[in-house]
Amino acid sequence: MYNPGMPQPTLNEIILEQANKCVLCGLCLTACPTFNESRREAQSPRGRISFAKALAENTLPASKQLLTSLAGCLLCRACERACPSDVGFREMMLATRSIIKKSSHSRTELSAIVRVILYLARNPKTYSLLVTIYTKSGLRWCLQKTRVLRLLQLDDIDALLPTGQPSFEQQGYISKLPKPSLRLGLFTGCLSKSLDNQTSHSIKQIFNALNIELVTANRPLCCGGLSDSTINEFQAAFPADIKTVVSCVSGCTAELYEDLAHHKGNDINLLDVSTFLSQQNFQGLKFKPYEGVIAVHEPCSLRYPLAAEKFVYDLLKLIPAAKIKPMPENEQCCGGAGDYMFRQPVMAKKLRDNKVRAMVKKLPALPDIIVTSNLGCATNLQAGLQGLNEHIEVVHPVTLLARQLKTGGEKQ
Ligand code: SF4
Numbered sequence: 001m002y003n004p005g006m007p008q009p010t011l012n013e014i015i016l017e018q019a020n021k022c023v024l025c026g027l028c029l030t031a032c033p034t035f036n037e038s039r040r041e042a043q044s045p046r047g048r049i050s051f052a053k054a055l056a057e058n059t060l061p062a063s064k065q066l067l068t069s070l071a072g073c074l075l076c077r078a079c080e081r082a083c084p085s086d087v088g089f090r091e092m093m094l095a096t097r098s099i100i101k102k103s104s105h106s107r108t109e110l111s112a113i114v115r116v117i118l119y120l121a122r123n124p125k126t127y128s129l130l131v132t133i134y135t136k137s138g139l140r141w142c143l144q145k146t147r148v149l150r151l152l153q154l155d156d157i158d159a160l161l162p163t164g165q166p167s168f169e170q171q172g173y174i175s176k177l178p179k180p181s182l183r184l185g186l187f188t189g190c191l192s193k194s195l196d197n198q199t200s201h202s203i204k205q206i207f208n209a210l211n212i213e214l215v216t217a218n219r220p221l222c223c224g225g226l227s228d229s230t231i232n233e234f235q236a237a238f239p240a241d242i243k244t245v246v247s248c249v250s251g252c253t254a255e256l257y258e259d260l261a262h263h264k265g266n267d268i269n270l271l272d273v274s275t276f277l278s279q280q281n282f283q284g285l286k287f288k289p290y291e292g293v294i295a296v297h298e299p300c301s302l303r304y305p306l307a308a309e310k311f312v313y314d315l316l317k318l319i320p321a322a323k324i325k326p327m328p329e330n331e332q333c334c335g336g337a338g339d340y341m342f343r344q345p346v347m348a349k350k351l352r353d354n355k356v357r358a359m360v361k362k363l364p365a366l367p368d369i370i371v372t373s374n375l376g377c378a379t380n381l382q383a384g385l386q387g388l389n390e391h392i393e394v395v396h397p398v399t400l401l402a403r404q405l406k407t408g409g410e411k412q
């Protein structure tokens with residue numbers, strides 16, 4: 001936690017403060033997806049705490065086993081909820097990864113394509129430019145027609161690229177309304193701005209109907225690895241009258257909200273968009289019935305740090321006739337976990353396949369649509385659904401809500 005004016009603890013002190021709370025009881029083990037999959041202590045929270053502690057105390061070399069164990073953590077934080085000793089796993093793991101990153105051990109065996117994807121993920125401007133060239137030049141059309149994408153197993157990522165719909169995500173965009181009842185900030189995360197125009201357009205549609213004006217950040221903002229200066233940047237990116245910012249990517253919201261909440265002088269309230277919308281008055285708006293089955297995937301970011309999964313169900317109840325089912329084994333991470341699916345593709349695929357298998361086995365019928373509040377989970381799940389005979393669409397809950405909104409039923 002950042003306390004201006006106070007001496008900041010070192011990374012080793014942060015690790016030891018959390019690791020020393022662990023009483024080795026093992027209650028967290030079966031909450032951990034990587035332990036459940038591998039049944040190995042080294043891939044459990046308790047194993048990772050031991051390795052992190054040894055690294056901080058310099059009692060073990062940074063062996064391959066130690067690095068593999070720590071790199072294998074999804075940072076899903078399911079262990080935090082199970083832990084009776086209040087071990088702050090996120091704090092400990094972030095400090096551990098910072099130490100590893102600064103050391104010569106940070107060199108990993110990532111493939112060239114993964115390095116390129118991770119580079120692009122952290123450079124949304126370059127990414128947007130390449131996506132525009134790819135979609136507008138006809139290259140995308142050719143690759144889709146010749147099935148090259150499918151052969152390269154890139155069709156699931158391709159499916160998420162923008163379809164040519166103009167983005168309203170320019171920096172400092174305002175969805176101008178004549179007499180708005182409220183003005184809010186909209187934070188889209190860096191990658192979703194390019195990958196997922198559909199969600200931001202749906203959000204705009206719903207907020208317009210509620211007569212709420214949206215303002216996007218006046219500069220590029222990323223939630224990753226927040227330092228104090230980037231929290232200041234986040235605050236400065238919105239006009240002074242904006243006190244509430246909604247986010248359409250639960251992973252980004254989770255990454256930011258604790259730091260914002262604990263930052264001295266912060267007066268911005270950051271919320272997942274479904275949380276905000278579930279508390280609004282929808283009287284006067286009408287929604288078309290949805291006859292299909294909606295499976296709700298609960299991203300770990302929404303379940304554990306934000307504890308906000310319930311609001312998605314509340315929101316979907318606005319849709320008449322909707323048959324809403326939780327995805328089986330929602331308590332276990334799907335393997336998406338930010339860039340985890342690129343860094344640890346083997347484990348990510350196992351966890352994703354487990355999730356799809358559980359859905360096929362435990363739901364009485366396959367859903368027509370899966371909703372998830374996190375773009376990374378959507379990408380990963382879509383890839384996992386490729387093997388099924390039936391097409392199941394994966395969308396943000398607000399996208400489904402916007403599709404069902406009756407046009408002409410908006411509030412005046
Ligand atoms: S954060 Fe998730 S993957 Fe990492 S140790 Fe905890 S439960 Fe396991």
Ligand code: SF4
Nearest residue numbers: 022023025026028083
């Ligand atoms: S539940 Fe908490 S105290 Fe028990 S082993 Fe896991 S991290 Fe340690």
